[in-house]
Amino acid sequence: MKLLVVTNLSPLDSNPNAGIFVARRLQHYKSFGVDFDAISLGLKDGKIVTAIKKLLQRPSYEPLEEHEGVKFKPVLINRNLRMALMNKISRGYFVKIAELLVRTIEQLFDLKDVKIFLVDPVGLV
Incomplete structure (x- = not known):
């Protein structure tokens, strides 16, 4: 049985x-022999957003691909200035991000063998 773990709380480059x-x-x-893929969700900032974050001294939130022997498969959504501003003013922002993440995961991973989806740290889906 294959387990797919989806998390937005994974080790980051900046932390x-x-x-x-x-x-x-x-x-x-892993120590119990569980077969899993771990997907870490994140945002990849565009050039303008990156420049603004540097000016404001804000850290990057790109997930690491490996940490302490655990391999994560990062799924990154490109975030431009418009999307960054939508985050502050629009409730529809999170719906748009969720839809983009679902489409990206479906394109990148073969989900036929997956029996359990675990959204960590929330629980089973």
Whole structure:
């Protein structure tokens, strides 16, 4: 049986200890022989957003691909200035991001063998 773990709380380039409990949980799954793919969700900022974040001294939130022996498959949504501003003013922003993430995951991964989807740290779906 294959487990697909989807998380937005994984170690980051800017903070390897972020979401460390998710990485540790996956280490335990691995030690018990559980077959899983771990998808870490993130945003890849465009050039303008990156420049603004540097001016404001804001960190990057791109997930690491591997941490303490656990491999994550990052799924990144490109975020331009318009999307960054929508985050502050629009409720529809999160729906749009969720739709983009679902489409991206469906394109990148073969979901036929997956029996359980785990959205960590929330629970089973």
